[in-house]
Amino acid sequence: MTELRGVGIGLGVSHGPIARMAEPLPAPKDEKSARSADEETARVRAAIEAVARELEQRGETAGGAAQEVLEAQAMMAEDPALEEEVTNRIGAGKTAEFAVFDAFASFRDTLSAMGGYLGERAADLDDVAQRVIAHLRGVAAPGVPDPGHPFVLVAKDLAPADTALLDLDKVLALVTTEGGPTSHTAILAREKSIVAVVGVRGAAGLAEGETVVVDAAAGVVTTQPTDDDIAQAERREADRAAAADAPVTPGALADGTAVPLLANLGKPQDAAKAVELGAEGVGLFRTEFLFLSSSQAPTVEEQTKAYTELLQAFPGKKVVVRALDAGADKPLAFLNDAHEENPALGLRGLRALRASEDILREQLTALANADAATEADLWVMAPMVSTVEETEYFVTLAKEYGIKTAGVMVEVPSSALLADKVLAHADFASIGTNDLTQYTLAADRLLGSVSSFQDPWHPAVLQLVKATGDGGRVTGKPIGICGEAAADPLLAVVLVGLGATTLSMAPTALADVRATLLHHSLDDAKRIAGAALAASDAASARAAAQEAAAQHTAA
Template identity: 45%
Template sequence: MWVLRQINVDIVGFTPECVDLSTVSCNLVHMTASIPLTSHPTAGTVLHGVPVVGGVQYAPVIRPGKLPSTDVGDTMPDLAEDRRAAENERFAAAAATVAGRLRERAAHATGAASEVLAATATLAQDRGWLGAAEKRIKEGTPAVRAVNGAIDQFIEMFTKLGGLMAERVTDLRDIRDRVVAELNGLPEPGVPLPDEPSILCAEDLAPADTAGLDPALVVALATTLGGPTSHTAIIARQLGIPCVVAVAGLDDVPAGAMVLVDGTRGTVTVGPDEVSAREAVAEAKRAAETAAQWSGPGVTADGHAVAVLANVQDGAAARAARQTPAEGVGLFRTELCFLNSDTEPAVDEQATIYSEVLEAFAGNKVVIRTLDAGSDKPLKFAGHPDEANPALGVRGVRIAANNPGLLDRQLEAIAAAGQRTGNPPWVMAPMIATAEEAKSFADRARTHGLTPGVMIEVPAAALLADRILEHVDFLSIGTNDLAQYTMAADRMSAELATLTDPWQPAVLALVAMTVNAGAAAGKPVGVCGEAAADPLLACVLTGFGVTSLSAAAAAVQAVGAKLAQVTLQQCRDAAEAVLRTASAADARAVAMSVLG
C-alpha cells in the first residue's frame, strides 16, 4: 500500500481547483478523415452535456486519430535471462525520454498548462509504476508487455479508490501510450495542429494534449467523458474557450461536421443553420467583450452589492488574482501548499506562506480554509488511515482528531500571518457536519483571535445551518462537495456528471436553506464552489441572498459583468423559479429565460 500512497501523493498536488488534472486517454497522432453526415446525427440534432466554460463557437470538428498499433510487444516471447538487463535499460530510457519531452513542453508553457505538463512528467517517472514494470522485466517480460501490465495494475487500484484518483486513470493511460510508442520507435502521441479554427471533439483528452492547444486554432472543446473539474475543463478555462463535457452521443459526430458548441447551455448542435450559428457566435463575442470591460466592484444593475472574490492556492495565485477586479479571497486552499511535504511545516514556515496571500490582498477580505486533507488530497504528515470509502472518511476537519495539535498550530500560523501583514484573516473549517463540531472549531479559532466560520459541504450542515450559526460568524458553501453528497454521486465520475451538476434543484434547495439561515441570524453566507464561477448561476445565488461569490480568477470578470446587467428583483425571480423545477436542465433553462 506504500507504493499506492506514494503515487497518490505525487499526483494529487494538481487538483481541479489548483490545477486540477483530468480523466483522459486519447493520446493520438493523426486527424481522421472527414466523413459525410450520412448515418451520423442528422443536421439540427442537439446533443446535451455538462457546461464547463461559457461561450459559443461554430466550426468544423477535428478528432484525434487512432494510435498506430502499439501492442507488438504483447506477442513477443519471454526474454532470456541474459537479455533482461538490456531490456530494463531500454525501458528506463524510454520513460526518461517521455518525461523529458513533457518537462520541456512545460518549460515553454505558462500557468495551468505548465503545471499540468509538469505533473504528467512527474507521473512518467513515478517510482510506483516504474518499479512494477521493472519487476516484470526482471522476470522475463518484454518491456512493452511489462508497461501494459504495470499500468493496468495501477489503473485497477486507482479505479477502486474513486474520486480524484480514478480521474488519474487517463493520465496513466496517456503515459503508457507515450512510453510504448517510444519503445516501438513510433511518433509521440498528440493532437495534430488543424489548418483552420476547429472544434476538438474526443472521448476525452490527455492532459499533455489539452495543455498544448492553440486557442486561435482550437476554438472549443467537447468530450464524451470528463467532468467540471477535469484537465480538459481546467485548460479550457485558462485558454478561455467554450467547453462542454459528458456529451451523450458525441462519439457519433464525425470529423469535418460543422457544429455549434454552446458552453453556457451545455449543448453541441450538429449541422446547425449557418446564419443562426454565426449570429449566436457574434452575440457571445459581444458578451465576452462586455465582461472584459468590467472592473468591479460586484453590484447588480440596481445597486445591490455582492462581493466578487477569488479562489487561490498560494501566493503566486493570489498575486495573479490581484490583477483582476476580485475584491478579496473567498477561499485560500491551504492544503495544496503542502501536498508534497513529508513532515508538517513549522508554524513560522506556514505563517510565511499565508502572509503572501494576505499581502497580495492587503486591506481586503481573505478567507483561509484550514487543511482540507484526506480522500483525494492526502497529506503525508497527517497519517491518513486506509479506508474503504475515503470521500466519506477521515477528511477535512476530521483529521484533527488523530493529529493532536495540527489544527491549533495551523491556527497559530494563520494568526501570526495576520499580525505580520496587518490584514486580519477570516478562517473556516471544511467538512463540518454538526453544530458541536462548529462550536469546537470556533472556540479554538477565537482563542487565536481569529474570525471563525465553517464550510457547508455536507447536507446535514445545510439542514442545521441555523444551529451552526449560533457558534460561528459566517458560512461558505462549497457546492462541489455539497452536490456530491446530496446526489450520492462521485463528483469525479464522468458517468454521473449530470447528477453533480450544481444546477440540480436539490442542491440549490439546500443552498437556499443555508442562505435563509444566514439572513435570519444576520450573518454573511458566501459560495466558493464551482457554482460561483457560472455567471448565470451566480445571479440565482444572488437571488437567494448570498453575500459573496468566490470563483477562479479567470471567472471573476464574467461573473461581475453578468451581475451588473441584472436587477436584484430579476435575480430573486430567477431563484424562485429555479426552486420550482425538477431537473438541472429545467433549472438552467428557466433561469436563462428570466435573466437572459
C-alpha cells in the first residue's frame, strides 16, 4: 500500500479502478501545404467556428461557473489577433494544422509569461488548439475516457470543457498531477461535488485499471488498498450521503455558537440553487459578470435590474456585494487598458475604481436602487483595500449614495495588520483568502509552477486572519471569510477559531462545512486554530489541526 498526497477538495471519499486521460494529439509536422492559402484559411475558420459553438453549447448544458469558463474559451478561440497569427502562417505556406498549432503555442507562451488569470488561460489555449486540430483532422478530440464502467479519472489536469460535462455516474473521483486548491479544476470539482485530490505529484505513475481509494478529506490517494480500506471508504460514503439528505439547519458550532453559512455567487441565476442547498444569505456576490463581456460599462439601469434580481432571492437575509474587482487578472479596456509590468501589483480593485470614479458611482447608484426596491439586507464592500485612507474613501462615498452597510475586502497583508484601524471606519471586513495567500507568500495564485505555495493553511496566512479577527473583536465589527478556504471543512473550523463570524463558499460545500462545525465547540475551534498557528508550514499546520480535531473526537 502506498499513500500519494495532494490537496483534497471537500470531504468526499471514493474508490475504484483507474482510467487515464488520453494523451494529446501528436504535433503537426512543419511542412508545406498542398492546398492554396485560401483553402487552408477556409478550413481553419470552419474548424474554429465549430469548436467555439461546441464550447458554448457545453457551457449552456453545464451552467454555473463552468459556463463562464467555457464561454471565455469560445471567445479565446475566435480572438482576432490569434486568427491573424494563424492566417500569417498559412500565407507563408504552412498547413492549417501546423498554423493553428504554432500560433496557439506562441500565444500560450506569452500568456504563461504574464502569470495571473491570463497565465492560467494558457492551459485553456492548449485545449482549444487540440480541439481545432482534431476537427481539421476529422478525429475526436482527446477527452475523458469511457472504459465502459465507473472509474477514477487520472489526468495531468482537466480542461474546463471536460470537467464541465463529466458523467458523474461514471466518474467516481478525480486525481490530477497539477493544480492547486484555487485552480479551475478544483473550483469546478467543488461545484459539482466531485471527490477530488489535485496536485498529486506521484499520480503520473498510477497504472491503468489499478484500484485506488481517493480520500479528499485527508488529501490522500491510496494504492493497493486492503479490503478493510475499501469497506471503511464505503461506510464513509454512506454516512456522507445520509448527512447530505438530513434537514438543513443554520450554521452553528456544537455549543450553539452561530456561524452563518453564506454562498459565493457569480450571477443572479445562481441564487435559487444556493438557497436550495441551505445558504443563509450571500457572503460574496461578484459583479464582474456584468462587465467582463462588455466593451463598455453597463448602464445604471442594466445593473439595477441584475442586482434587484439577486436581492429578491434573499428577502430579509444578508447579501454582501463586492464592487467591481477589475484589473490584473480581469482587465477591462474601459477601466484600465494601460500596460503594466506587474498587473497583480498595479491599478486593480478599488485603485482602478478610484481612477474611473464614475463607474464606481454608477455601481453604487444601481445598488442603492436595488436595495430600495427589495427586502434583502444589502452590504457592499470594496475590493483590494490596502490602506486606512482607502477605507475612509470608500465607506464615505458608499454612505453618500445611501448604502447602509459598507465594508472592505482584506486581501493584502497591510489591511490585515491594520484591521483595528480599518474597522474603525468600515462596518465589516471580509477576508479573501485566495488573494491574501497570494500576496503573503508572493506566489501567483493561478501559476502552476508556484501552486505549492498557494495554500491558505500556511501559518503566515493564518496569522493575518487572526490579526483581522482580533481587529473585529476589538471594534465589535463582523469578520467574514469569502475565499476558497472557507469551503475546506477543517480549515473552516480553524477560521472560526481565529475570529471569523461568518463563512461564505461555493454552495455545494455548505453541507460538509455545516456538518464539521457541529462536531466542535468554540473552545475546540480556538484550540485547533492554536495548533495550526504553532506550525511552521502549511502541511504541518494542516496535520496539527487534524491531530487536534481527532483528539477531541476521541475524547
